[in-house]
Amino acid sequence: MKVLLTGAGGQLGRALMQARPTDADVIALDRVALDIGDRAAVLAAVAAHRPELIVNAAAYTAVDRAEQEPEAAAQINHHAVQYLADAAMTYDARLVHVSTDFVFDGMQGQLYYIDDTPRPLSVYGATKWAGEQAALSAPNSLIVRTSWVYGVDGANFVKTMLRLMAARDEVRVVADQIGTPTHAASLARAIWALAGQGAAGIVHVTDAGVASWYDFAQAIQDEAVAIGLLDRVVPIVPIATEDYPTPAKRPAFSVLDKSASWALLGVPAAHWRAELGLMLHQLKDMTRG
Numbered sequence: 001m002k003v004l005l006t007g008a009g010g011q012l013g014r015a016l017m018q019a020r021p022t023d024a025d026v027i028a029l030d031r032v033a034l035d036i037g038d039r040a041a042v043l044a045a046v047a048a049h050r051p052e053l054i055v056n057a058a059a060y061t062a063v064d065r066a067e068q069e070p071e072a073a074a075q076i077n078h079h080a081v082q083y084l085a086d087a088a089m090t091y092d093a094r095l096v097h098v099s100t101d102f103v104f105d106g107m108q109g110q111l112y113y114i115d116d117t118p119r120p121l122s123v124y125g126a127t128k129w130a131g132e133q134a135a136l137s138a139p140n141s142l143i144v145r146t147s148w149v150y151g152v153d154g155a156n157f158v159k160t161m162l163r164l165m166a167a168r169d170e171v172r173v174v175a176d177q178i179g180t181p182t183h184a185a186s187l188a189r190a191i192w193a194l195a196g197q198g199a200a201g202i203v204h205v206t207d208a209g210v211a212s213w214y215d216f217a218q219a220i221q222d223e224a225v226a227i228g229l230l231d232r233v234v235p236i237v238p239i240a241t242e243d244y245p246t247p248a249k250r251p252a253f254s255v256l257d258k259s260a261s262w263a264l265l266g267v268p269a270a271h272w273r274a275e276l277g278l279m280l281h282q283l284k285d286m287t288r289g
């Protein structure tokens with residue numbers, strides 16, 4: 001199977017390369033190799049490579065900066081996805097696109113199902129929702145909504161916490177936003193499996209379980225100290241969202257219902273704590289050199 005992977009230099013892009021199926025011939029293009037915001041370049045790349053599958057891991061992911069740069073965010077998260085969908089239609093490829101729990105406002109206080117109506121609170125969420133609709137304009141496209149992604153590659157909450165916990169005497173973390181941390185490696189495996197099965201439409205894929213950012217931080221510290229990635233324990237102070245104001249509003253509760261993707265994959269996802277342990281062990285092996 002010939003696959004064109006866009007955004008290959010990002011956190012998920014790199015995890016997708018790591019987890020690629022042995023029978024996949026993946027042409028991995030990072031932002032320098034292919035700017036998905038350039039319509040002509042997208043069409044030319046798809047015309048040149050003629051992939052059966054286009055997997056889009058590229059996105060404008062600076063959630064707070066997007067509030068000041070709505071057009072730049074829309075160009076990548078919405079219009080560029082339309083370019084990819086148009087190219088997929090023109091050259092008979094299937095598009096796999098990645099979206100986010102931030103399409104929801106988080107106010108219903110219970111699981112979000114695939115057909116719940118998005119009500120994004122932020123520019124990032126709104127542009128990602130528009131991107132979902134653009135992706136759906138190509139026949140048989142697959143949109144994978146996920147949440148709270150972290151991996152050994154790229155900047156993410158786990159790495160930020162490790163840095164702060166090593167440097168500060170106390171770390172303050174929001175305790176009233178609830179979601180599900182998701183390991184980029186397990187997400188990548190699920191994306192390849194769903195794409196390989198020809199799954200289409202919108203699916204939700206995250207690791208299992210539920211956490212606040214505070215719970216996540218506590219688990220990061222517990223595990224990192226246990227395996228020697230951190231050499232001391234610092235107090236983690238739970239704070240409210242209002243005590244940590246950010247330009248973009250985030251959903252208070254954005255746990256996604258995964259039952260449909262679990263049914264397709266044939267197994268439930270691993271719990272986020274188990275996946276966090278795997279990532280931290282991998283990080284430790286990497287820092288050892």
Ligand SMILES: NC(=O)c1ccc[n+]([C@@H]2O[C@H](COP(=O)([O-])OP(=O)(O)OC[C@H]3O[C@@H](n4cnc5c(N)ncnc54)[C@H](OP(=O)(O)O)[C@@H]3O)[C@@H](O)[C@H]2O)c1
Nearest residue numbers: 007009010011012031035036058059061098100146148149
């Ligand atoms: N991270 C999360 O917590 C999270 C949660 C839910 C959903 N998602 C979704 O998951 C997907 C992957 O995100 P990620 O965590 O891997 O983010 P990431 O590490 O920021 O990766 C995004 C990649 O897209 C690239 N990119 C930006 N503009 C581009 C353009 N015009 N053309 C080509 N590439 C471009 C970025 O390159 P530069 O670095 O050079 O800008 C970066 O390599 C995205 O669709 C995101 O919306 C992420």
